[in-house]
Amino acid sequence: MAPQSFHYSGLTTGVLSGALDRREAEMDVSALAARAGIEHHIGEATSIDLEHRRLGLSGGETLGFDIVSLNVGSVTRDPRQLAGHPGVWAAKPLLQLFQLREVLEEAFRRGIASHIVVAGGGQSGFEIAAAAMGLAERHGLEPVVFLVAPVEPTWAPKAAISHLTRSLQRRGVVFMKAEVVAREADSCLLSNGERLSCGLLVLASGLEAPPIVRSLGLPMSADGRLRVSPTLQSIANPAVYAVGDCCLVEGAPRPAAGVFGVRAAPILLRNIARRGEGPPVRYRPQTRWLSVMDLGDGTGMAVRGRAWWSGPSALWLKRELDLRFVRRVRGRSTGRPGAVL
Ligand SMILES: Cc1cc2nc3c(=O)[nH]c(=O)nc-3n(C[C@H](O)[C@H](O)[C@H](O)COP(=O)(O)OP(=O)(O)OC[C@H]3O[C@@H](n4cnc5c(N)ncnc54)[C@H](O)[C@@H]3O)c2cc1C
Structure with a gap:
């Protein structure tokens, strides 16, 4: 059960910055399922009845199950319920960032550089601010991009954050230490009482499991993800499996990043396929991982543990x-339609 298209996060900011065509970041789930011999129900699971083991589907029908595996990713945390207000976009679902590019591009083509506020100082907040700036730069514009975050970022070594902050400041990004608490007609209200002129607000305020996971009544982590054992089963219900952003492995918490779901997937498959045949395999997420940000200007920043570097070679990597x-998952070699970079 999954929507027809999958949007690959690693290329999303490349699309937002105008460097890539959105088709490069989209994958056809039906084609992938067909190649793997998997029956694909197009749509979304809307409810899960654990007692009667039935899944409610977006088409209105239901599906019985013996076990259920949740690989539903994450949604943007929105404690102030800002999403849904006019001119507010969330980092997730990623489709919103593709749509945001269209809206920004339309304005930039007409020479309108509205003020953009990005709420959230995590890796995606920095990357989205850089990508929005990159898109404006491609149109020869200099919009004001505000990056609003209540705490100092800690997701990379201090020197890397300082370097990145300085380089974004040089490109025109304004950093504010506060929280966005309300969206008003043409502005945003901050927790320090200030009002920022704001044409578009992008929420990059952290990720949590989608409502369907939270609705199960199973134990959740403090940051809103399903608590699973290293065998990738809910700590309270072994018939519920999960990998990726929607869950957190007991004793080995990790941030939301694609690499963990990708590495956990073969273990999930093995444990489901051989359920009841001996002890399940335990998943141990790696303690170091490479993460590379696209800075929207032809450069990137790569971080692995305490090591980092920045420049065109990081983006090339x-x-x-x-x-x-993407090519491997699609199962064929593709060209790069519309690539600018
Ligand atoms: C702007 C941005 C940039 C990022 N860049 C990177 C990066 O460069 N590298 C990296 O490692 N991580 C990156 N991340 C993090 C990355 O997006 C996630 O960690 C990763 O996608 C998690 O994989 P997943 O399989 O758990 O979920 P997802 O990739 O989100 O996949 C979940 C899938 O489940 C489907 N789904 C959701 N709900 C339902 C439902 N009810 N029924 C059926 N299907 C459903 C969705 O449509 C989707 O296809 C980025 C995140 C953001 C916001």
């Missing part, structure tokens, strides 16, 4: 890894 991954 990111593109290599991401495009290779």
